[in-house]
Amino acid sequence: MSAADGIPPVDLATMRDTVSRLIGPGAQPPTGDELDTLTSMPRGQIELIIPVVEQAARKLPQYYPLRNGGLVAVWLARKKLSATVAQGPGGAAEQAVELAYALDELCDRYESLRPPAPA
Template sequence: MRHRTARPPTAEDQVPVDLETMRETVDRLLDPDAVPEVLPPAADELETLTLQMRGHLELLIPEVEQAAARLSSDSIPRYCALACVGEARDRLRAAPRAGR
């Protein structure tokens, strides 16, 4: 049996980030007009939306890192972007809290 090593992903392998879907998920979770009476009623829906948000972050983090890498090393926007990536990774490592 031949063993193969995985090749690194190429630009052709990468699927573009679906910003429209991500925005819809955020709107459902963080609707500024929402009050407790109109939040997702079922715990399983809230869990699904939370998992979607976590997945969106996992897709966006490498995109932000790649964009930051194209900036000069002493760039303030690069520093801020990488700081946000670190914060996002920390939050993804944290276990979700129960309840709303």
């Protein structure tokens, strides 16, 4: 997406790196200081990409599958952002993983909603 489309670009590479650190091949559940960082990173990135995906989706015709998928991904991500951390030793790590899944879905939706590159 470009500024010409009225939809700002996002740093997908950084967001995908965050996702990979949490749920990619060989990813280990975060602990200690890493846990704080790997919970705040996807949270902040989700907050950045939500309005972009939502704006792109709302530009499409109502009932269009890509529009609906984008808006559902936004709704689910907002739900993950507002969820309370489960009590217990793995609660915060579980939240970080859930945020990573939501971020991954938003990145996928962002890519599917952007207009095709000019030939």
